[in-house]
Amino acid sequence: MPELIAGFDAGQSHTRCRLTDTDCGAVLSEGEGPGVRHLASPGGVEAFQLALKVSLKQALEALGSGRRGRLRAAAVGASGIEVGSAVQEQGRLLAAAALLLPAECTAVTGDERTALRGAMGTASEGVVLISGTGTIAVGRNRHGVEHRCAGWGWLLDGAGSAMDIGRDGLSASLEMADGRRPDSGLRPRLWEALGVSTRDPGAAAAIKALVVQPGFGAAGFAALAPVVAAAAGAGDASARAIVCRNAEALAAMAITISRRLSLEAPPIWALGGALEHLPPLREALDQALADRLPSAHLARPAGDACAGALSMARELVVLRRH
Numbered sequence: 001m002p003e004l005i006a007g008f009d010a011g012q013s014h015t016r017c018r019l020t021d022t023d024c025g026a027v028l029s030e031g032e033g034p035g036v037r038h039l040a041s042p043g044g045v046e047a048f049q050l051a052l053k054v055s056l057k058q059a060l061e062a063l064g065s066g067r068r069g070r071l072r073a074a075a076v077g078a079s080g081i082e083v084g085s086a087v088q089e090q091g092r093l094l095a096a097a098a099l100l101l102p103a104e105c106t107a108v109t110g111d112e113r114t115a116l117r118g119a120m121g122t123a124s125e126g127v128v129l130i131s132g133t134g135t136i137a138v139g140r141n142r143h144g145v146e147h148r149c150a151g152w153g154w155l156l157d158g159a160g161s162a163m164d165i166g167r168d169g170l171s172a173s174l175e176m177a178d179g180r181r182p183d184s185g186l187r188p189r190l191w192e193a194l195g196v197s198t199r200d201p202g203a204a205a206a207i208k209a210l211v212v213q214p215g216f217g218a219a220g221f222a223a224l225a226p227v228v229a230a231a232a233g234a235g236d237a238s239a240r241a242i243v244c245r246n247a248e249a250l251a252a253m254a255i256t257i258s259r260r261l262s263l264e265a266p267p268i269w270a271l272g273g274a275l276e277h278l279p280p281l282r283e284a285l286d287q288a289l290a291d292r293l294p295s296a297h298l299a300r301p302a303g304d305a306c307a308g309a310l311s312m313a314r315e316l317v318v319l320r321r322h
Helices: 044-063 086-099 111-120 162-177 186-193 203-211 217-222 225-233 237-260 273-277 279-292 305-321
Strands: 003-010 014-021 027-034 070-078 106-110 126-131 135-140 146-149 267-271
Touching: 003 044, 003 111, 003 305, 014 044, 014 305, 027 044, 044 070, 044 086, 070 086, 070 111, 070 305, 086 106, 106 111, 106 305, 111 126, 111 135, 111 146, 111 267, 111 305, 126 237, 126 273, 135 237, 146 237, 162 186, 162 203, 162 217, 162 225, 162 237, 162 273, 186 225, 203 217, 225 237, 225 279, 237 279, 267 273, 267 279, 273 279
Parallel strands: 003 070, 070 106, 126 267
Antiparallel strands: 003 014, 014 027, 126 135, 135 146
């Protein structure tokens, strides 16, 4: 019976599980499950364990009955897990119980750490910048020391994210509406996306009421980021300023991490939906790094967060053997 290891990438929208065996390391199968939420939030514990169980079950089923084996170790990179916190240890024990593994054969960390490990591959150092609905950055030097910047929640620390780009654009449109800044094409683009007419005298009040609805939140603002980016690409000065400001925030994370870890010419792995799907943001980041951290270079990641989690899981197996 083959011995298996599992790597999980547990995000807020969905969870992926990837299986390999302990010897050859080739990917055998993948499965998908629901997303996770912070363990301290209502239903967080149940959502975390369900995500792991469902995604593992799907991955095992994808193997086929003739190839199934015994799970030896697993590593989970999950949204909301802070390294060194009580929540990290809680997550490890919950994951071990959900996966029917000993706690010493289970690792749980933040998904930014598994993303870094996956991106690095055989590299000895580097920095991963992640910009999606939220944002976070983490780096590692050749001595194995890591440093993290940002990612302290969308209410406190979203600079560089799709959420901030969308919110800043909407805020600017309201300033345009009441005359605090010159009007531009950004306002009708955003208001149309929200189903509000610029000719409606109650439009601003309607937007104020919309953004406080329980279902809006960070995702609602982030959904407006492509509208702001499109306006920036079309030459709108207000939109362009917003995109550049957020790109500068991302560059500042890379600069801070590089200085803290004494990285001389670090590869920068730019990941996440905002950097992948908003070309003006990626272009502005390229320019900001060229201006402020010219020794760095944007690099193609060697692997993804599941690959990073599998690398951690394999280390657990090696430790157990020795």
